[in-house]
Amino acid sequence: MIDSRELDLVKDVLDSGVLVHGPQIEEFEQRFRSFTGSQFAVGVSSCTAGLHMIWLALGLGPGDEVIVSSQTHVASAHSIELVGAKPVFVDSDSSTGNLDIGEIENLISSRTRAILVVHYLGTPVDMERVTEIGERYNLKIVEDCALALGAKFGGQHVGTFGTAASFSFYPAKHITSAEGGMVTTQFPEVERKIRSLRAFGYQAKDEMDRGRGMYDVVDLGMNYRMSEIHAAIGNAQLDKLPNFLETRKRNYESYVANVSEHLSDFGFTFLEQPSDSDFISSHYAFVLLFDKVHGLRQTELRSSLTAKGIGSSVYYPHPVPNLTYYAEKYGQNKSFPNASRISYTGIALPLGPHVTKKDVGEIIFSIKEIASTLGELE
Numbered sequence: 001m002i003d004s005r006e007l008d009l010v011k012d013v014l015d016s017g018v019l020v021h022g023p024q025i026e027e028f029e030q031r032f033r034s035f036t037g038s039q040f041a042v043g044v045s046s047c048t049a050g051l052h053m054i055w056l057a058l059g060l061g062p063g064d065e066v067i068v069s070s071q072t073h074v075a076s077a078h079s080i081e082l083v084g085a086k087p088v089f090v091d092s093d094s095s096t097g098n099l100d101i102g103e104i105e106n107l108i109s110s111r112t113r114a115i116l117v118v119h120y121l122g123t124p125v126d127m128e129r130v131t132e133i134g135e136r137y138n139l140k141i142v143e144d145c146a147l148a149l150g151a152k153f154g155g156q157h158v159g160t161f162g163t164a165a166s167f168s169f170y171p172a173k174h175i176t177s178a179e180g181g182m183v184t185t186q187f188p189e190v191e192r193k194i195r196s197l198r199a200f201g202y203q204a205k206d207e208m209d210r211g212r213g214m215y216d217v218v219d220l221g222m223n224y225r226m227s228e229i230h231a232a233i234g235n236a237q238l239d240k241l242p243n244f245l246e247t248r249k250r251n252y253e254s255y256v257a258n259v260s261e262h263l264s265d266f267g268f269t270f271l272e273q274p275s276d277s278d279f280i281s282s283h284y285a286f287v288l289l290f291d292k293v294h295g296l297r298q299t300e301l302r303s304s305l306t307a308k309g310i311g312s313s314v315y316y317p318h319p320v321p322n323l324t325y326y327a328e329k330y331g332q333n334k335s336f337p338n339a340s341r342i343s344y345t346g347i348a349l350p351l352g353p354h355v356t357k358k359d360v361g362e363i364i365f366s367i368k369e370i371a372s373t374l375g376e377l378e
């Protein structure tokens with residue numbers, strides 16, 4: 001969904017000669033603040049970089065534990081590992097795929113410092129319940145909003161509930177900057193720390209010194225900045241975001257209607273993405289579940305769809321604790337049945353702004369055709 005708007009803005013940046021620390025990143029941060037209603041926003045090189053810096057800003061390290069969803073991108077858990085802390089995985093809620101809030105308290109130990117909430121598929125987590133648990137046990141709440149730009153809980157944009165949050169602008173997300181991310185926070189001290197950490201821990205005495213390249217270094221920072229080129233692409237995409245979100249909602253509703261009409265008799269179900277006043281999903285993908293459809297396998301379903309020219313994906317291919325790095329490090333002494341069901345008997349169908357209502361109908365018709373042949377195959 002890139003057109004002349006992105007190309008023009010990128011060309012302007014290249015012509016200007018200001019490739020970092022310029023007006024595009026300032027505009028992107030300012031517009032992101034007003035879109036989300038967040039107090040502060042800091043543009044960074046990726047969502048993963050943002051999460052990494054959030055843990056550093058909160059002072060997490062070896063000996064600390066963070067409760068995190070098992071059904072998420074590995075980046076959520078990796079960010080915790082990167083500071084030497086330990087991710088403690090919680091299974092998913094079977095209807096939405098979000099973390100099972102009822103299980104959180106069983107996993108809290110004397111080492112638990114935070115809960116990392118992932119708004120899976122853009123479906124907002126019930127932040128009232130999570131915040132209540134956080135307050136009762138004195139835990140920080142951090143939000144992974146990589147799939148949730150546009151999602152709201154109780155009328156309030158996600159990423160504004162916890163201590164800090166991180167968004168992603170990787171190409172497959174709601175909007176892109178090629179690579180990129182944004183940290184939001186309501187706390188000025190967290191904002192200052194993230195700004196410092198994203199650029200080596202630089203601290204300039206004043207604007208004059210900054211301009212002259214004079215600085216002191218106060219933190220062990222990284223280079224996690226977002227360039228002007230990336231920010232320019234982000235700004236062009238922000239213009240399109242309201243339309244993108246509308247199309248996603250329309251396509252999601254179209255999937256629900258089509259699946260109910262054509263696929264429920266075969267046993268197909270799907271992950272729910274409520275869109276009422278309290279839970280507004282940003283509809284990242286439509287996840288069809290086929291654990292009750294006898295004889296259907298994920299790889300075969302996906303290759304049959306590919307043969308018909310229909311792309312699909314799996315969010316995510318394994319519960320994170322089942323990935324080799326985590327399984328070898330922490331063992332597999334706990335099972336994650338709901339997260340596993342999504343990974344192994346689910347398929348994510350496209351509903352992004354490139355998908356039309358007609359496409360949705362054809363995709364569901366194709367799946368019906370594939371399901372209809374199952375009896376004959378056996």
Ligand SMILES: *Cc1c(COP(=O)(O)O)cnc(C)c1O
Pocket residue numbers: 045046047048049072073075076118144146147167168169170180181
């Ligand atoms: C994509 C994704 C990330 C990683 O985002 P990057 O910007 O690529 O670092 C983190 N968490 C979730 C839930 C994601 O889907």
